[in-house]
Amino acid sequence: MIRRIRKLFTILLVAAIVCPAAAGMGGLQAAAAGTSPSASAQPGKSDGPSASPSATPSVSPTGSAGSGAAVQKTMTPGSTTGVADPAGPLQVQDVRFLRADVSLTGPLTIRQDYFNLPAYWRTDAVTLALDYRFTPLALPGTATLTVSVNGHPFYSMRPKAGVSGKQRLTVSVPKELLIAGDNLLRLEGSLRTETNEEICLDEEASPAEWIHLYPTSSLKIAYREAKPDGSIRDFYERLTGFDKLENGRSLVFLPSAAGAEEWEAALHAVAGFSRADTRADKAIPLQPYTAGKEASADSAVFLALYDKLPTEWQSRISADGLDRAARLQVVQSGSASVLVATSKSPELLVKAGRFLANPQLMQESQGASVTIQADTRVETPAVANIRLTALTSQGDKVTGSRHQELAYSIPLPAGRALADSGKLRLDFRYAANLDFDRSMVTVLAGGTPIGSKKLTAALANGDTATFAIPKNLTASGSLSFTIAFDLELKGSSCIKGQQQMPWAYVSPDSVLQLNTRENTELLFNSYPYPFLRDGLFNQVGVVLPAERTATVYAAVSELFHLLGRYSQGNAGEIRVFGPDAGEKELADRNLIAIGTYADNPLIRSANDKLYFKFGADGKRIEPNEKLSIEAGYGETVGTLQLIDSPFGAGKGMLAVTGPRPEGYVLAAELLGSDRMRWRIWGDGVLTDKDGTVQAFRFKQETGSEQTSVVREILNRPDALTFTLAAVTVLALVLVALLLLIRKHGKKRRR
Incomplete structure (x- = not known):
């Protein structure tokens, strides 16, 4: 009997190991297949005021402090058709792209920042005003600073002999290099000597600053706005544009005697608008409507039950069908565009407010009006606590020997902290002319190293590495990642020709899996x-x-x-x-x-x-x-x-x-x-x-809150699946043992 029990127990134990593992792997594969990063999950953290946006990560291939900040990017879905309004005024936006002083060090150093040209701008000119100071290390024959936009160099300079202190470079950016949406401004500096076509890097200069950039640097953008095309999508782009928000040119109106449902619709809308463009950190003012008040805005939203709309607005919006539907309609009032959201049904007006809070629906609405029925689906997709996020949307490259860095900032869901089992899967490639005995890649999360891998010649054209993310990292709001390459050359520090310059590339297939848990303290x-x-x-x-x-x-x-x-x-x-x-x-x-x-x-x-x-x-x-x-x-x-x-x-x-x-x-x-x-x-x-x-803090402190095992399991579907399967198999084992004991007990009594 003991031999039979042992054999049965072995079979069930194997099943307990295999089944949950398969279930967990299937869950992870399903998550990877079904989850795509949202715009808000894109890497980046603004390194400038809200008027200086970016959605693509700011890449800083340098070990310098302060030069690796990344910027938050908001993708503009499509372009507004139309030409610049010749009657419109020429406007100038002063965009500062540095929040603090920046030091550039090392023989090869790169600073990248992003600036945005909204789809409804028709840019007349962009002028770079760069405030800088060369240190004595940067001699006229040894240092060069090159400026490029979107990968195209357009200006280079060397230090002037006998000139010291703060200086200003003013240079026009060629219009043909600019694109609608996010534009990459790149400052590339090199400290070197050139002999016989060889580039020799000055190792002794590496730790010291040789150029200093000041936060007073800016881009002056002169533009005219395109004529509105009357669509809801065009209206939405302007309403939530960072220039409109910064200048207070967007408003949300309620009737003066608004009821509870009108307030609820407006609060959904205001909350949704704030997610549309995170570059401006100013609220769209919510105000009671009075006659002619829309003239103080370029774009305004007016939410009201149809019976509470002023007579002049009712005459422009048909009441047909509004007892069983809600309607969004763009109306021109003087120079202002007004999107009226109305219905005779309070419940459907709230639904219209949710429609306004769905950026995807607003961006897809290409007509001047939208009718929302009771069965119209307006809710945004559910958000998973386990997120798979692309580290970079287009791939990022560093060029130059020795230590080079790529910096990213990944937003964390508000009110949540890191849980365990997070992973970073890095997909990358690099030059084949490295000294592979001394070259490696290191990943840092929140400034803490979480793993390294040695580079090899065999995998130069396609390498991967997976790093576990410790759950005890301190992170609030966002988590920064640094991909640090040490690209060492064989023998001398001199190389021939730019083509032989070492490089490394992080591909868009690099994926970050972040598991989070709720912070539930009332603080x-x-x-x-x-x-x-x-x-x-x-x-x-x-x-x-x-x-x-x-x-x-x-x-x-x-x-x-x-x-x-x-x-x-x-x-x-x-x-x-x-x-x-x-x-x-x-x-x-x-x-x-x-x-x-x-x-x-x-x-x-x-x-x-x-x-x-x-x-x-x-x-x-x-x-x-x-x-x-x-x-x-x-x-x-x-x-x-x-x-x-x-x-x-x-x-x-x-x-x-x-x-x-x-x-x-x-x-x-x-x-x-x-x-x-x-x-x-x-x-x-x-x-x-x-x-x-x-x-x-008035509440009594209870010490560090320890997350219970039960809560961790309930917050993670993969762990929950594994636990349920293991418990099920264990229960079957116990039942089988009881049946065997009962069976052999009866035989003995006979």
Whole structure:
């Protein structure tokens, strides 16, 4: 009997190993086949102000600090047809492409940045104004700086003898080199001597700076706008264009007496617009409509039930079928283009708001109007917690010997942290004239080395390497990756001809698998949790005062601009309530309460739970155990406070409040942009009109939160499949053992 049991156990054990492994491999293959990186997942992090965009990674083949920042890119889907409006004014955009001072070091160094020419611009001229300083290392006969656009060199220079200090190079960029969308500006410097057609790299100069670039450098772009073609797609490109957002030329309107559904539709739309172009970090203002107000914008969206549209707008939009459909229609009003979203059905108007929040649908709408039926699918695709992201969309190349780097920045989903089992699969090739005993590639994640591989002659035309990503990496917002090549030459540091210059290339087949988990602590460190979960709005309830003043509109615009920037879809739920909302309506919702002690009953009733409490008359913020507050000062401040919801276990409430409306607008601005968001932490924040921000943690610290094994398994489909299969096989083993024991027990009794 023991021999039979042992044999059966061996068979079942083999099945336990083989079946889950096959299931896990199948899940990974399915994920790889079915997941494509979205635009927001493209590598890159802006190295300039919001007006200096980029979606392609900024590549910095140099070991210098500060020269490898990457830039966020937003792809422009197609071009706007049409020619420049000759009656339109000639406009000039000053784009700064450096955020900080940059030092270029080493014998061969490259700096790459991207600038964007929107599809509706008709560029007249682009002028590069480069502020720089050559150090004494850069002698006139040993140093060269070459400028190129989109891979085409158009200007080179050497240091001038006897000239030192800060200088400015002003040069026109040839128009024929420019393209609509993202353009690559490349500065390539070399420090060398040339003898007998040999290029000799100066090894002693490698660690030292020989050229310094200043952040005052800029590109001055002169352009006229193309005539609008009247389509929704063209309207959307202009509405969300970074130049329009930076200059406040885009608006969203609601009727002055907007109902809950109209507010919900508008909040979906505002959140969706903020995802469309991440180069400008300014909210599209949400405002109540008054006659002629659209004249203050170039592009505006007006969301209203049909009966609340002003008469002059109703006359331009047919009411036929609007009781069972919603309609989006572009209407020209003077010099402004207005996209009207309307319906007689509140539910369908909310659906129209979700349509506006779907960039793909907006970009595909080539007509002047769209009708949205009850069965029209407007939701964005679901977002997976396990993402396969291409490291580079077009492939990246470095040229030059010794240490060369490619830098990337991968955005992380908001409110989520790295989990285990992440991987980077690097697909690359390199020159065959290297000294392979000394050449290698190293990958760094967040500045921490995660693996290296020696280069070999046999794999020069096609090499691969897979590196595991440690889950204990500290990353917030984005995770930076550096691909560092050490390309060593044989023998002398002199080589003949540019054709023999060593190189390495990272192909678009390089894939990053990132596994993430939710940050569930009710702190601003984990914001936008709990209002977003898995990239979608998570049962959000917004409680507003009865009187919707300009300050209420401003605060809502700021909050939902940043929430939209962090969101990854339009399928979540947002509900808007007035001051009379009851406990039943607010139960099991994550609440955002905006207003003062006097005009928002929810804030008034939760005063005893707030960290910064109001005085008995509600006219000032009282001091607490963390901060002394003078009485007069307490009347002028604003606060952000994250507390547990009074109406649902496991839910949160964000109080955006202050004794005066101006105070809560100041507080909302802290959660209105990425730049301001990183100034706050903890669960209670106080700010004033002078820009002073004081953040505190009031909740008791429980130590480092350890993620449970059960939670990790539930968050990972591959691990869940493996565990279920293993448990099933183990159960079968136990049942088989019990049956055998029972069978042989009966035989013995006989």
